[in-house]
Amino acid sequence: MADKPVLWLPRRVSDATVARARENYEVILNEADDVSTADEIVAMSARVDAMMPCHSEIFSEDVVGRLDPRLKILANHSVGVDHCDLAALRARGIAVTNTPDVLxxxxxxxxxxxxxxxxxxxxxxxxxxxxxxxxxxxxxxxxxxxxxxxxxxxxxxxxxxxxxxxxxxxxxxxxxxxxxxxxxxxxxxxxxxxxxxxxxxxxxxxxxxxxxxxxxxxxxxxxxxxxxxxxxxxxxxxxxxxxxxxxxxxxxxxxxxxxxxxxxxxxxxxxxxxxxxxxxxxxxLPHIGSATVRTRDAMGFRALDNLDAFFAGRTPKDLL
Incomplete structure (x- = not known):
């Protein structure tokens, strides 16, 4: 059996999302649930095939320029993608998705x-x-x-x-x-x-x-x-x-x-x-617009749907 793709979860997403992710991916979970620095994001990119970032992880032009070629996709756990330099990511050939509809x-x-x-x-x-x-x-x-x-x-x-x-x-x-x-x-x-x-x-x-x-x-x-x-x-x-x-x-x-x-x-x-x-x-309020159990599960599952499609060779539904 082929090795599972390696997925980094830089923040603590819902338990249901983590459990489903572990079915199809080798998961690296940030148990501390703290914000990763630019250098930490870059270092992690050499270890993983995919990331599921939130709006707290910043993919600026500088960060994107230093990402390891191993990283193939950012499946954002958010609708907004203002934390991502989309042009720079496209230039590097890194796919980017988000989670519309569910929140x-x-x-x-x-x-x-x-x-x-x-x-x-x-x-x-x-x-x-x-x-x-x-x-x-x-x-x-x-x-x-x-x-x-x-x-x-x-x-x-x-x-x-x-x-x-x-x-x-x-x-x-x-x-x-x-x-x-x-x-x-x-x-x-x-x-x-x-x-x-x-x-x-x-x-x-x-x-x-x-x-x-x-x-x-x-x-x-x-x-x-x-x-x-x-x-x-x-x-x-x-x-x-x-x-x-x-x-x-x-x-x-x-x-x-x-x-x-x-x-x-x-x-x-x-x-x-x-x-x-x-x-x-x-x-x-402290940016909790989508903070319900049902919506957090739905956001995580939508991000995983995009990852599953990508690694199966299909176009993710929410490809940007």
Whole structure:
């Protein structure tokens, strides 16, 4: 029997994924579950045929240029691939796949949680009750912004954006969206398409970001674009931290242009931006949009499906 391909799992993926991987691969598992340095990634490339990286493993042009020829495929355990220099990887003949479809609903749930929590002052309310400071009530106490029936602007109407829009319709929200291409009418479900951010943003009583991080979308939300939003808007980001100029968002929170924000991702990860901690109207989570048992299993299995196809000589379903 031919030797099994060697697969490196640089982070601790789900137990079900590890068990399935061991059926068809010789698995090297990073039991410490820490982030690998560039030199560690390069060194490992001489020992393995495949890797299943997460967004925490950075494949820059420099790293890719030093990878050993033995490495044939990166089966990413993520949808986003902004941690990979795709052009450099293609030039080296290294296949790259991702895991679309399977995490849309879980991420959309977190976007809904962040939107509701930011709008209804969840951070402040939790602190008041948890600290024992709740000793007062009146009709003017803890008044927030109502989600039901409000206008929702979505940037990026891919799988996650569509899943979020579907959930938002349950709150009778009026959906507006900007996307590289307009959706087919049967996928819009009455949403209004905008062909520019400048057209969309004034409709954003609530704004949710669901587009990939690219050189073109870096700092998509900045001082100029934030001014186009209605005063007192709520911003949600479950996509990538690079989409937001964090200093500009902080200034908009201070001025009241932005009433609240729900953030699951930041420019610096892990860690986030400590400057947001002073704002009780910022509801923050540590990049856990897809962190459910069902979705983590599905992501790992989708990555393994791509690996199985590759080593069987077939084109992986999610080849980029």
């Amino acid at each position: 849309s609903d879980a991420t959309a749930e977190i976007a809904m949680l962040l939107m509701l929590g930011a709008a209804r002052r969840a951070v402040e309310g939790d602190r008041i009750v948890r600290s024992g400071a709740w000793d007062f009530w009146s009709p003017s106490f803890m008044v927030g912004k109502q989600v039901s029936g409000a206008r929702l602007a979505i940037v990026g109407m891919g799988r996650v954006g569509q899943a979020f829009a579907k959930k938002a319709r349950g709150f009778d929200m009026e959906i507006h969206y900007y996307n590289r291409q307009r959706l087919a009418e049967d996928k819009e479900f009455g949403a209004t398409y905008h062909n520019s951010l400048e057209s969309l943003l004034p409709k954003g009583d609530f704004l949710s970001l669901h587009c990939p991080a690219t050189p073109e979308t870096k700092n998509l939300l900045n001082a100029e674009t934030l001014r186009l939003l209605p005063e007192g808007c709520v911003i949600v980001n479950t996509a990538r931290g690079a989409l937001v100029d964090e200093a500009a968002l902080i200034a908009a929170l201070r001025s009241g242009q932005v009433a609240a924000a729900g953030l699951d991702c930041f420019v610096k990860e892990p860690g986030g931006n400590p400057a947001f901690a002073e704002f009780e109207n910022v509801f923050m």
